[in-house]
Structures are given as C-alpha cells and as structure tokens.
Amino acid sequence: MSEENKAILKAEGLTKIFSSGIINKEYTVAVNNASFELYPGKVTSLVGESGSGKTTVGRLILKLIEPTAGKIFFKGQDITDIEDRDTKKEYYRQIQGVFQDPFSSFNPLFKINRIFDILFREFEPETKNREELISQSLEEVNLNPDRILDKYPHQLSGGQLQRLLIARALLLDVDILVADEIISMLDASTKMGVLNLLVDICRDKGMAVLFITHDLNLGYYLSDDTLILHEGNLVERGATTKVYENPYHPYTQMLFDSVPDIEEKWDRSKEFIPEQIIEAVEEFYQNNDEEGYKEVEENHFVLMSILETENYK
Ligand SMILES: Nc1ncnc2c1ncn2[C@@H]1O[C@H](COP(=O)(O)OP(=O)(O)O)[C@@H](O)[C@H]1O
Numbered sequence: 001m002s003e004e005n006k007a008i009l010k011a012e013g014l015t016k017i018f019s020s021g022i023i024n025k026e027y028t029v030a031v032n033n034a035s036f037e038l039y040p041g042k043v044t045s046l047v048g049e050s051g052s053g054k055t056t057v058g059r060l061i062l063k064l065i066e067p068t069a070g071k072i073f074f075k076g077q078d079i080t081d082i083e084d085r086d087t088k089k090e091y092y093r094q095i096q097g098v099f100q101d102p103f104s105s106f107n108p109l110f111k112i113n114r115i116f117d118i119l120f121r122e123f124e125p126e127t128k129n130r131e132e133l134i135s136q137s138l139e140e141v142n143l144n145p146d147r148i149l150d151k152y153p154h155q156l157s158g159g160q161l162q163r164l165l166i167a168r169a170l171l172l173d174v175d176i177l178v179a180d181e182i183i184s185m186l187d188a189s190t191k192m193g194v195l196n197l198l199v200d201i202c203r204d205k206g207m208a209v210l211f212i213t214h215d216l217n218l219g220y221y222l223s224d225d226t227l228i229l230h231e232g233n234l235v236e237r238g239a240t241t242k243v244y245e246n247p248y249h250p251y252t253q254m255l256f257d258s259v260p261d262i263e264e265k266w267d268r269s270k271e272f273i274p275e276q277i278i279e280a281v282e283e284f285y286q287n288n289d290e291e292g293y294k295e296v297e298e299n300h301f302v303l304m305s306i307l308e309t310e311n312y313k
C-alpha cells in the first residue's frame with residue numbers, strides 16, 4: 001500500500017481568505033492552496049512565524065471554520081462541506097484540538113467532572129465504567145483525579161487544562177490531535193514530559209498529531225514530517241530529516257540559518273531580514289520554470305511557484 005492510501009487526513013488546495021470591513025472590504029489570505037497529509041502514528045509539525053497561518057490551518061482541520069476553497073478528506077471521504085449534524089458529530093468525535101489558550105475550550109461554569117459527564121453523554125452514552133476510564137486517562141497525562149475533578153477550569157493552570165484536553169483525546173481515542181503552540185502554557189518542569197507524552201500517545205495509539213509551533217528545534221525533536229508555512233503558503237513539506245537536512249526553498253533555508261545554534265555565538269550577519277527573504281523568494285520563483293510542488297527527493301516537496309487562489313471577491 002502506498003503512503004497516500006494510509007493518510008488519515010488529506011488537505012487539497014486548502015485556502016482561507018478572511019474579509020473584514022463592510023464598505024471597503026479588506027482581504028487577508030491566511031492560508032493559500034495548502035496541500036498535505038496526516039498519518040496515523042506520526043507527528044507532523046506545522047512550522048512558521050507568527051501570522052503565517054498556522055492556527056488557521058489547525059482550525060480548518062478541526063472544522064471550526066470553513067475553507068474559502070480546497071478540500072479536506074478524512075479516511076478518504078470528502079468532509080469539506082458536510083452539514084448533516086450526525087456526520088459532523090461523528091467527525092468531531094474523531095479529532096481533538098489543544099490550544100495555546102486552553103481556557104476557551106472549557107465552560108467556566110462547569111466543574112471538570114461535569115465536563116467529563118457531558119462528554120460521555122454526548123459521545124459515549126453506553127459506557128459503564130466511566131470513573132475508571134476517566135481516572136486512567138488523567139493518570140496517563142500525570143494529573144491526579146482527586147485533585148482535578150472537583151475543580152472549576154479557572155482553578156487549574158493553563159498547562160493542566162492542556163493536559164486535560166489531551167486526556168479527553170485519550171478517553172475518546174481520537175484519530176487526530178491538533179496541538180497549537182501548547183508549549184507556551186507549560187511550565188519548564190512539565191514541558192518535556194508533556195511533549196514526550198504527546199509523541200508516545202501518537203505512537204502507541206496510532207493517533208495522527210498535528211504539532212503547530214514556531215520553534216524549529218521542537219519541530220525537529222518531535223516530528224516525523226514537517227510542513228513549513230510562509231505567509232499562508234506551504235513552501236516545503238516532507239520527512240522531517242529531509243526538510244531539515246536538505247532545505248530547498250529559500251525561505252526554509254533562511255529560516256534555518258536564522259536559528260542561533262546553542263553552541264555558537266549569535267552571528268548578527270545571520271539575522272532575519274524580511275526584505276531579504278521577500279527578494280530571495282521572488283527570485284527563486286522567477287528563476288525556475290516548474291509549477292506548484294516539485295518532489296525534489298522521495299517524500300520531500302517544494303513549492304516552485306505561488307499557486308494562485310481562484311478569484312474570491
Ligand atoms: N478571524 C480572523 N479574521 C481576520 N483575519 C484573521 C482571522 N484569523 C486570522 N487572521 C489573519 O490571518 C493571518 C494568519 O493568522 P494565524 O493563522 O493566526 O497565524 P499564526 O497562527 O501562524 O500566527 C494573520 O494575518 C491574521 O491576522
């Protein structure tokens with residue numbers, strides 16, 4: 001079976017354009033024509049600077065927002081335009097998001113045990129040994145059930161709430177976990193623990209994890225596959241070792257150059273200058289004849305020219 005057939009989720013030409021203003025409409029192309037796949041048991045990191053469109057990709061995948069163009073396939077089925085309540089619910093049952101700001105994922109008026117009750121009622125009404133399962137999943141993410149279940153969300157730290165969301169994913173045994181910049185909420189002592197947990201869960205349960213980060217080192221450390229996002233364009237994607245060891249797109253090259261090596265003294269000449277990048281990227285697109293993505297080596301794709309979004313106005 002080819003890799004292609006095994007993807008749990010496939011995005012094709014995913015595009016999100018936000019419009020604002022009533023009289024003079026302004027458009028923001030947050031994500032432009034992004035195509036990628038997520039695989040069971042693999043961590044895929046989505047790497048890019050602030051504002052590059054990472055969160056938007058995550059929200060599109062989670063179906064919290066609708067794409068302007070493009071398609072999403074889940075287990076081979078086109079789920080882009082599903083409206084039917086049951087089909088939507090079935091999808092939401094299979095995917096879980098963990099966000100930078102986890103407070104927004106919880107109803108502040110409900111204690112944690114109530115939140116779990118609602119979860120079971122909504123998704124798994126037949127389950128008998130709820131308490132045991134809840135305790136198990138909490139312990140797996142290093143939370144003490146006795147200290148957590150009787151609390152309100154505001155009584156817990158951001159890191160604890162993120163781990164609760166991971167526990168929720170474990171409980172539901174979801175197929176896809178989207179983790180968006182979760183690291184900033186974690187204190188140093190639990191940081192690596194939670195990240196390793198994420199990788200273990202991914203491997204052991206065969207979950208696909210989309211790990212969204214602006215931290216290149218973390219991406220390298222954690223992920224099997226890497227997606228590099230630059231101003232809404234997915235400029236490079238493929239096996240993490242290949243993308244990191246042999247970056248091809250000028251943006252990726254500059255991104256990697258700009259990361260100060262811990263061993264090295266900070267080299268000012270290597271500083272990240274936006275104008276230089278824009279110029280280098282434009283030159284790169286002009287100087288090659290290829291269109292769209294090119295497979296420069298096996299499982300390593302590079303964007304050779306900007307894929308124009310269809311007219312949306
Ligand atoms: N709801 C929205 N309405 C208008 N513009 C938005 C909205 N959400 C995001 N954007 C814009 O889309 C771009 C990408 O944002 P985002 O996906 O949050 O980037 P990242 O997560 O990489 O920092 C930014 O220019 C941002 O201002």
Ligand SMILES: [Mg+2]
Nearest residue numbers: 054055056181
């Ligand atoms: Mg973001």
